[in-house]
Amino acid sequence: MLIDDYDPLKKRMLQVLDQEGKVVNPSLEPVLDPDVLMRAYRTMVLARQIDDKAVILQRQGRLGAYPPNRGQEAASLGPAMAIGKDDWLVWAFRELAGLLWKGLDPLRLYLYWMGNEEGSHYPPGLKVLPAVIPVGSQLPIAVGMAYASMIRREGTVTLSYCGDGATSAGDFHEALNSAGTFRTPNVFVIQNNQWAISMPRNRQTAAPTLAQKAVAYGFPGIMVDGNDVLAMYMATQEAVGRARRGEGPTLIEAYTYRMGNHTTSDDAKKYRLEEELKEWEKRDPLVRLKAYLMNRGMLDERQEETILGEAKEETERIVVEAERFPRPTVDDVFKHTYAQMPRTLTEQLERCRRLEGGGR
Amino acid sequence: MAVLNMVSALNQAFGGEMERDPSVVVLGEDVGRDGGVFRVTEGLLDRFGADRVVDTPLAEMAIAGMAVGMALNGLRPVAEIQFMGFSYLTLSTMISHASRMRNRTRSGMHVPMVMRMPYGAGVKALEHHSESMEALFVQVPGLKVVVPSTPREAKGLLISSIRDPDPVVFLEPTRSYRLMKEEVEEESFTIPLGEARQVREGDDITVVGWGAMMPLIEKAVGSVGKKGIECDVLDLRTLSPMDSTAVLSSVRKTGRCVIVQEAPRNCGVAAELIARINEGALLSLEAPVERVTAPDIVVPLPQGEGHYYITPGRIENAIERVANF
Known part of the structure; x- marks a missing residue:
């Protein structure tokens, strides 16, 4: 079990791919169908396009305040790849890539950020909750959802996301403590992007890792390189397996970075160093997956161009449809x-x- | 038909609903093994098992949040908060999630949950155990707020609240839990939410109250009746949505009105009712509407409670003043 090998109290962090997309430890490389890997890449490219375009639209006054995802695509996508159609996905507000994988039409996301409630009107059966802006408040809800699945003996899980800031909130404690008590089929992913608006991660807690908080709740926690989509997938897959087998919740800390501002209303230059961002840009999750696919001969420059072109087209489609969508x-x-x-x-x-x- | 107090009537409502609908679950602190600190959920654990009668950790935010999650995922949870004074931790969940999920998803999702709790003073309780803060919940769009006043009412209203597709805050008057008994039908029955109950008919003055105030009102109304003042008495029983239609038609008939509210005066339900009377029946009024309320102070501890709590005498006084205006 990975969770036995990567003890957060020893600050160990799971990584499958290094910066250059090379497999660090061949025994960890997931056996994934090439189609799945390519779909993962397309999803990340599309998420990046939609995200960048949202920031532009906001600057043009065509979309409201928006929280950019750039840099966190793998942290939300990897977990989503490890759940199924009947599992619930509970997100916060920076999980674009994971939502695309789960099947949410990004038109809804643009509608939401453009200020229309129809943006949270998802098709029945999608098993995704709408965005949750009050930080951490989605977590007790995720526990209740998992509890309902558990007593129906469905074998389904609830995957929830929160940020590093949320781990300071009382909701986080009450949710994880309850989940541990009831052994609910929850998978809690913390997107530790190092910053809660202007407060660095070390101002949220004195604990050396966020994953180790699970220890006190009586269930496993694991720290994962959040910019490594394969590592995120592997860790979540194991957590999902535990949940389905009735072994209870797991906490996954995705160690990642918010490359953009907190929202378009924020200016991160005020509180963090440009060098830090530069350092993290080298660890771009999209670049890493691309390198891995190229190393494996699954992707070449021409295909990459096609994928980018398709993503731009799809982004254009949702811009047009969202702007044409009737106002309430x-x-x-x-x-x-x-x-x-x-x-x-x-x-x-x-x-x-x-x-x-x-x-x- | 059995003669029951409110605790037993509520317990019976639970038994019937949990029997009828396997998706109904109960959760809260001490609701299972202990049967609830007031024994409302007594015996349910043995009858329905620990999956459905859930003793939770001592965590109100988690209780409310889990109830929302359960409701979103196919259950009909009834969460118990041990005392209203501990319910404030649930406000974030109730306001940011329970109340608005239907609207924010354009009815794609909804939250059929009940959050019940004992409320109110007059029982010489500990600090934080005597509060009557219903207005906090009444102002939240998307929530319903229900307050029963008798055992039979409690049963019918709880069943309706459990079956309601929207989130209901169900406030149980602690003082009335074992104060009175009445005949209650054995089988399940519903009392529609959003409709006031005509308790007594009279032409001289309208008296409106809810919850623990109703027995006090009845005493006061009995006394003024001996002096020839005939009261039209309404039990509001759902504070949101409020049945102002019933109040307005009564006020149009009597031209006079007294509202009795256990909670502090400032921005309470009585104030809202008076505003609605202004909007809908001002020209029928023969006298200013008066409200009997608690003062805007913290509920005193038991030794000082007498300065705070409403008495039948104060209600009688107000009725006479308005009737003889």
């Missing part, structure tokens, strides 16, 4: 408050309609 009507903003609209709300809606129609 006054009825839309009222009618989903309750299953049945109470009389007082009906009266308020009628009044709103009247006022908007120029009435009094």
Whole structure:
């Protein structure tokens, strides 16, 4: 078991690929179908395109405040690759690549960041919760979801993400403590991107690693190179197996880096050094997977260009569709408050309609 | 038909609903082995097993959050918070998730959960065990807030709350748990949410209350009745959505109104009701509407509680003042 070999208390970190995309330890290299590996690469390229474009759209006033994903594609994608269609995915707000893998139409994401609730209206059966902005508050919910699957003996798991900042929140403690107690089929991924807005990771906790927090909750934790999609996949696959077998939750710390600003309203230059970013740019998760695929002869420059072209086309499609999408009507903003609209709300809606129609 | 107190009536509601619908689960601190600190969930663990009657760690945020997650994943959870004074930790979950999941997903997802808790003073309890903070929840769009006042009401309203597709905060008046008994049908029945209950008919003045205030109101109304003042008494029983229609039609009939609220005065449910009376029945009024409330102070510990808690005498006083205005 990887979780036995990589003790977070000894600060060991799981890595499959090095910077150059070379396999560090051949016994760890996952047996993945070439189609799956290529799909993973396409997903990361598409995520990068959609992400970069979102920042541009925000600067042009066509999209609201936006939290860039750049640099964290592997940390969200690897775990998503290890779960199935019937498993739940609970995200925070920086998990674009994982969501694409799970099958969410990125149109929804653009709609959401453009300020339309239809952006959180997912097709039934997708098994993805909408974005969670109050940091850490998704984690107790993820435990309840896993509990429901557990007592139905479904064998499904709930994969949830949070950031390093969330580990300071009480929700994190209450959720992981409860999950450990009930041995729920949860896989908790922390995207440790080193910064919670302006606060570095060492201002969130004195613990040397975040993965070791699992020890106190009575279940395994593992620190993983979060810019190595294969390592993230391997660790999550093992955690998912444990969960399905009824062995309880696992905590995975994805050691990664937020290359962009916290959101488009933030300026990271105010609080962190340019050199640090430069260092991490060398560890770009996308570059690493590309090198691995090229080393294995699965990808060449021409194919790469095609993939990039397709990603740009798909991004254009969602820009056009999102901007063309109807804005919410006054009825839309009222009618989903309750299953049945109470009389007082009906009266308020009628009044709103009247006022908007120029009435009094 | 058995004669039950509120605790037994609630317990019966649970038994029936858990029997009827295997997706109903109960969770909270001490709800299983101990049967709840007020014994509302007593015996459920033996009948329905530990998967469905869940003793949780002592963690209110986790209880509320888990209930939301359970509801999103096919269960109908009923979470117990041991006392209202400990419910504030659940506000983030209730406001940021439970109440708005339906709206933010355009009805793609919804949260059919109940969060129940005892509330209220007048029982000489410990600090933090006497609070009546319903207004905190009433202001949240997407939540329903229900307060039963009698054993039979408690059973019917709890069953409706469990079956409701939206999140319900169910407030149980601690003082009334064992205060009174009444006949309650053995089988399950529902009382619709969002409808006030006409407790007594009268033409002279409308008196509105809910929860633990109802027995006090009935005493006061009995006394003023002897002086020839006939009261139209309404038990609001759902604070959100509020049945202002029933209140307005009563006020249009009587032209006078007293509202009795256990909670502090500032921005309480009574204030909202008065605003609605202004909007809908101002010209029917023969006198200013009066509210009998707690003062805007922290609930005193038991030795000082007498300065705080509403008495039938204070209600009687207000009724007479408004009736004779």
